[in-house]
Amino acid sequence: MENQFPEEKFSEQYRNIPVSFVRSILNAIGQQKMISFAGGLPNPSLFPVDELAESTRAVMADAGRNILQYAGSLGYYPLREWIASRYSAKYGMKITPEMVVITNGSQQAIDILSKLFINPGDGVILEKPSYLGAIQSMSAYLPNFKEVDLLEDGADLAQVEDLFLNDEIKLMYAVTNAQNPSGISYSDEKRQDLALLLRRYNQFLLEDDPYNEICFGEEFPAPVKKYAPDHVAWTGSFSKMVAPGLRNGWVILPPALVPHFDKAKQAADLHSNNLTQYVLHHYLTHNDLDEHLSRTRTKYEEQAACMVDMLNRYLPDDVKVTQPTGGMFIWLTLPDGLRADELIKSTMERGVIFVPGNSFYTKGQGSNHIRLNFTNADPDEIEKGVQIIAEEMKKVLCAV
Amino acid sequence: MENQFPEEKFSEQYRNIPVSFVRSILNAIGQQKMISFAGGLPNPSLFPVDELAESTRAVMADAGRNILQYAGSLGYYPLREWIASRYSAKYGMKITPEMVVITNGSQQAIDILSKLFINPGDGVILEKPSYLGAIQSMSAYLPNFKEVDLLEDGADLAQVEDLFLNDEIKLMYAVTNAQNPSGISYSDEKRQDLALLLRRYNQFLLEDDPYNEICFGEEFPAPVKKYAPDHVAWTGSFSKMVAPGLRNGWVILPPALVPHFDKAKQAADLHSNNLTQYVLHHYLTHNDLDEHLSRTRTKYEEQAACMVDMLNRYLPDDVKVTQPTGGMFIWLTLPDGLRADELIKSTMERGVIFVPGNSFYTKGQGSNHIRLNFTNADPDEIEKGVQIIAEEMKKVLCAV
Structure with missing residues (x-):
């Protein structure tokens, strides 16, 4: 050795x-x-270095002792509330804080969902090309990757439907906004069509959305999650929105999936960093994020x-x-x-x-x-x- | 659904x-x-709320922009240096910063090492009783747990040797200091004997040591890691030493294992929280930890x-x-x-x-x-x- x-x-x-x-x-x-x-x-x-420094000072002065103790594995409730409220309003969706779980970047949400779903050999649909970090994370659960073409307006849904119909598919992974690496965003129509397929075939989508807030020109359309809430786990990240070194992202889950995600998250690292969750919440509620x-x-x-x-x-x-x-x-x-x-x-x-x-x-x-x-x-x-x-x-x- | x-x-x-x-x-x-x-x-x-608040202020003022960017998956180098130096000195060991990887509490080190080693059905030796968090974390990799009795001075080594000889064992997990839940600490002699067994049978130990600094009376003896450095991953944690809400622990690995751990850590969550790593390093180098x-x-x-x-x-x-x-x-x-x-x-x-x-x-x-x-x-x-x-x-x- x-x-x-x-x-x-x-x-x-x-x-x-x-x-x-x-x-x-x-x-x-x-x-x-x-x-x-x-x-x-x-x-x-x-x-926003100065603003985050001020938020850091404020939360340590206000709640230092709470911040430093062990905390729940689902995350800091007021931050979960903030996320639920922002995206409910942005897209006219009904997201409650209880559906939101804080993770170490959206990367950890991919890892934990892979652990929850993927048995060795299970079919997992990927866009072609797909995000490298997701390929790495999911590979550790020995999936059978099935790639579908990524067209100008999103994945080729005929290929997706064919896989849902004729293959053993456990999970689909897609980045619907400004995809890494292709830069492609799904059209509104394609999002709704994909949601329809998920519901028709009772399939599950991991809709990875770290670039949601980084759009050029008009806002991106509502996520697939909106049209198939029980069939989609929708991730988000503060890494591109505020700063990546804080390592905080989230996932919005069907309510029935939350206790399961919670158990797996606990086994992975008990809970995410408390300090940066408080800091982010303070920053978001004391500054003009938009x-x-x-x-x-x-x-x-x-x-x-x-x-x-x-x-x-x-x-x-x-x-x-x-x-x-x-x-x-x-x-x-x-x-x-x-x-x-x-x-x-x-x-x-x-x-x-x-x-x-x-x-x-x-x-x-x-x-x-x-x-x-x-x-x-x-x-x-x-x-x-x-x-x-x-x-x-x-x-x-x-x-x- | x-x-x-x-x-x-x-x-x-x-x-x-x-x-x-x-x-x-x-x-x-x-x-x-x-x-x-x-x-x-x-x-x-x-x-130490006030001291950590001051450290937080100081590092954000000094290095805010660096702290907020993505960072390497192995952790903040000065913090790795501090850990290497403290435990090298404490036990007369040769630990370099390159052997130390920062994790989200020692819990994440258990999860990642389990992912690295355990194939479904692989034999994993546990003390009887063993730490619940480790049982949960390892269970997700479908091991075949083999329990050995925990005596007053540590695991029953005759049982351990028997398993090494007659079973397919991939990994042993032990908490050698003030074990959770039993409170038992391994005797110095037993640590050295276990090291001998690991080397003789080319077996690998996950020596989980979150309570290293929480001893009553005299210091705990040197870890098994000292006597079988290439056969042991030795974890530590700031959770009991400073505060758990910061979610920072570490693992000290055989050098050849570091790039592999690194790759798996990357797939799990890219890297651990930067801010709290800087804060801990500042706290540890500006206060009297002892x-x-x-x-x-x-x-x-x-x-x-x-x-x-x-x-x-x-x-x-x-x-x-x-x-x-x-x-x-x-x-x-x-x-x-x-x-x-x-x-x-x-x-x-x-x-x-x-x-x-x-x-x-x-x-x-x-x-x-x-x-x-x-x-x-x-x-x-x-x-x-x-x-x-x-x-x-x-x-x-x-x-x-």
């Missing part, structure tokens, strides 16, 4: 978790300074527009570029002859990284795609980085 | 998690005021002594009472004719709750035991609660 831990000691479930390509890249480059379009970091200039969100959207929209401009200016014409409707990512489709997992080797040498599409598929596809993050680079870096990617693409295409 | 969630939707792993008796009790009593010896809550009067621990130990030792006194004064003579060496619990062994799971029904009606021993066994045993928590009740409550328990015991014994 010296330098390598003996592989045969590990469980099959652990061995099934795919390695994160991003992580391998980051390990490879070590401390080198890079232009990174790879991660999914919010822009730290937007964090003004903060408006600043965030404007900034990200500018960054996205800048990156799209540069991509249109420099990239070969036959590279397809998505126009993001929100979120943090732009998705490229490469022409024949270009492979993202090859391309990154040469851009990395020139100090630019991104995530090759392969990471977002479960069957080895995706090397004709690139995910670019635009929230954490300034216009100069965006231009320089895009230029380098474009040059390296052209080298390959000319050599073909 | 209205009021009951359809059971057949759930995974086998989830259905294998035992219900927490404590939770059922708490649900049953609702908001009624009770004398509770049931939970495992630290005494909130000991929380003075704080000394106050905590004195207080708990007084509370334990008070409860032991009352138990000796009021209980029937043939109830065996452990003398705790630290931690938070006293363990009772009942004579024939008394069943803890029956007794609690009558004490509950009179406003007193505790945890019947059944919760700490995996094969339905333990109804002849009671776990009493002494850290969260004042002397008057302790006397009144013990009197009521004693009266109810005598009623049953006289009726026999």
